[in-house]
Amino acid sequence: MITSKLPQVTPSIFSVMSSLAHEYQALNLSQGFPSFPVDAQLKELHIKAITDDKNQYAPMSGLPMLREAISIMTQKLHKTFYNPANEICITAGATQAIFTAIQTVVHRGDEVIVFTPAYDCYIPAIELAGGKAIEIPMNLPDFTIDWNIVEVRINNKTRMIMINTPHNPSGSMLSHEDMLQLQDLIVTHDLFLLSDEVYEHIVFDQQEHLSASRYPGLKERSFITGSFGKTFHITGWKIGYCLAPKAMMEEFYKIHQYLVFCINHPAQVAIAQYIQEEQRYLSLGSFYQKKRDLFLHSIQDSKFSFKPTQGSYFQLLNYSALSNEADVDYARTLTIEHKIASIPISVFMNGTDPKMLRFCFAKEDHEIIKAAQILNSL
Structure with a gap:
């Protein structure tokens, strides 16, 4: 019999929401990973290192x-x-x-x-x-x-x-x-x-x-x-x-x-x-700001409220004008019924629920626009 060292730990909300997105074929803006390709030059450098036997x-x-x-x-x-x-x-x-x-x-x-x-x-x-x-x-x-x-x-x-x-x-x-x-x-x-x-x-x-x-x-x-x-x-x-x-x-x-x-x-x-x-890291702010601005501009007429994120590639949206559901339940509803996945933040706040969901905008522009269309329809 194993005595767990982490008895309170359950499957990560990231795994849960990504699995739900896959099951219901929803647009996945939950887990924080980019959907666009890696720079070809970086891939070439990696391939060259392998072929040069840096293994x-x-x-x-x-x-x-x-x-x-x-x-x-x-x-x-x-x-x-x-x-x-x-x-x-x-x-x-x-x-x-x-x-x-x-x-x-x-x-x-x-x-x-x-x-x-x-x-x-x-x-x-x-x-x-x-x-x-x-x-x-x-x-x-x-x-x-x-x-x-x-x-x-x-x-x-x-x-x-x-x-x-x-x-x-x-x-x-x-x-x-x-x-x-x-x-x-x-x-x-x-x-x-x-x-x-x-x-x-x-x-x-x-x-x-x-x-x-x-x-x-x-x-x-x-x-x-x-x-x-x-x-x-x-x-x-x-x-x-x-x-x-x-x-x-x-x-x-x-x-x-x-x-x-x-x-x-x-x-x-x-x-x-x-x-x-150095421009490969210095230019990242402007690269992602364009995506943030595209996302927020595209949902400005929605019922969500928000404060533009200052950094990272995440944006919180307050949904209190749309639903009184707990954020975990509302995130499931959006994923299953409206085909868009996000992360409820109460799971990181010891149960406190500010009615906010986290959306990742590190996505292709067409995915951001599709996400906005779904959110605007609510």
């Missing part, structure tokens, strides 16, 4: 050429230096980076502050480390954080705070003032920070992503995670990275080497070469 184990922490490229990219974007030799690790997607960072510093009985709604991998990883997630709901409808409440919840068991900016599912972003208040709490209480920045390149309306790496008091206490899967539309490649100061990264490596040891070698070669041209 054996890569170094445990990642190829030096890729770690160096990430270091250069971080310097250009955030004016801060991470040593590619000992402060960067290539991971099997950002989810593995997040899991590994939590296992690195969280011990049995420790508490980790998590802002909800939160991505569904956070809390199970904390619990598997023997820790306890302290959930602090974000303020609706703008998904902001009350730092006074955070300070009240910090105690001698608090080990880490987790942030996600741009935020999934809301697309909200932390401001400079937010980061300063966070820095004060982290430094004053001698805490670790895990900063999930997987949508760092996908920001809109001339806004700027403020990485934790820009703030000295945060940088020296932070694990920062990134995702090439999100950045370059290659979610199936499962390749990401983690940045951290040397002493923290040394401990991160110890967990990483026994979790996955190393990451897909030819994919690392391809990405290292691909990001030499």
Whole structure:
């Protein structure tokens, strides 16, 4: 008889909604993956790496050429230096980076502050480390954080705070003032920070992503995670990275080497070469803003209400003018009866239901227009 380590965990809402979309042949705007093809040049670089026999184990922490490229990219974007030799690790997607960072510093009985709604991998990883997630709901409808409440919840068991900016599912972003208040709490209480920045390149309306790496008091206490899967539309490649100061990264490596040891070698070669041209990541904001704007313009006369997302490739729509159903039920209704799948966000909010659904607009334009036609018909 197996005693579950995660007895409360049920199938992911992403799996549930994608399966439902497949069963009812619905347009799938639920799971966060692009429907358009990967850049042909990136595919060619990957193929070339395979044909050049870059197919054996890569170094445990990642190829030096890729770690160096990430270091250069971080310097250009955030004016801060991470040593590619000992402060960067290539991971099997950002989810593995997040899991590994939590296992690195969280011990049995420790508490980790998590802002909800939160991505569904956070809390199970904390619990598997023997820790306890302290959930602090974000303020609706703008998904902001009350730092006074955070300070009240910090105690001698608090080990880490987790942030996600741009935020999934809301697309909200932390401001400079937010980061300063966070820095004060982290430094004053001698805490670790895990900063999930997987949508760092996908920001809109001339806004700027403020990485934790820009703030000295945060940088020296932070694990920062990134995702090439999100950045370059290659979610199936499962390749990401983690940045951290040397002493923290040394401990991160110890967990990483026994979790996955190393990451897909030819994919690392391809990405290292691909990001030499900085426009390939600098242009992503404008690319996705066109899709966001197309989606929102196309549903402006619908009965949904919304605030344009600031970042990520997700848009929340409030359906309270259409139905009083719980969001999980309404999402099922839309999928089964109207052939469009979304993600209900109450599952990430400990049951709180703001009557909002998350739609992914990382889709072909014709799919976005089709989705709008369905939503406008409701």
